[in-house]
Amino acid sequence: MPDQLIQPPNEAELAWIGKNLRLAADLAERLSGKREVLPSLELLGTIFASWAQLPADRQGDPNVVVNALGLAFGQHLVNAADLQWVVVSDAQGTEIAVHGQPGDILILPTNATAKRFESKEFDFFARLFQQMVDEIARVRSA
Numbered sequence: 001m002p003d004q005l006i007q008p009p010n011e012a013e014l015a016w017i018g019k020n021l022r023l024a025a026d027l028a029e030r031l032s033g034k035r036e037v038l039p040s041l042e043l044l045g046t047i048f049a050s051w052a053q054l055p056a057d058r059q060g061d062p063n064v065v066v067n068a069l070g071l072a073f074g075q076h077l078v079n080a081a082d083l084q085w086v087v088v089s090d091a092q093g094t095e096i097a098v099h100g101q102p103g104d105i106l107i108l109p110t111n112a113t114a115k116r117f118e119s120k121e122f123d124f125f126a127r128l129f130q131q132m133v134d135e136i137a138r139v140r141s142a
Contacts, residue, residue: 003091004090005089005090006087006097006106007087009087013085013087016096017075017085017096020067020068020072021072023068024044024047024069024071024072027039027047027051027068031050031051038072041073041125041126044125045122045126047069048069048113048122048123048125049123051065052120052122065117066113066114066117067110070109070112070114071096071109071110073112073128074096074098074110077098077132080133081100081132081136082100083099084098084100085098088106096110097109100136103136103139103140
């Protein structure tokens with residue numbers, strides 16, 4: 001994409017990622033009774049679906065949940081596929097993403113989560129993760 005800037009996150013952005021990862025763990029405990037430092041991909045789907053079934057007055061801001069679960073999803077990609085957290089800026093705005101070389105791989109995990117929230121597809125994390133990891137391996141082996 002032309003005029004796209006990819007930079008390492010600054011301290012405040014790293015702190016925001018960390019805060020959201022802790023929130024994902026808190027949501028897991030609150031909505032499933034399971035405490036995991038980084039909720040598993042399957043548990044992320046359970047959390048998302050459980051949250052969506054809460055009465056609207058108990059859900060709170062959906063952006064908070066989308067960010068927490070999206071960043072937890074991104075952390076799974078970082079851990080499994082040799083990617084790094086980055087900040088991507090272009091004409092559309094700025095977003096936290098994961099990036100890696102070789103292959104100039106760029107994934108926007110909160111954006112992927114938000115799209116599935118809008119379509120009410122909640123149990124996608126494990127399937128999408130495997131598709132992405134497979135595609136990363138294919139790109140890097142080419």
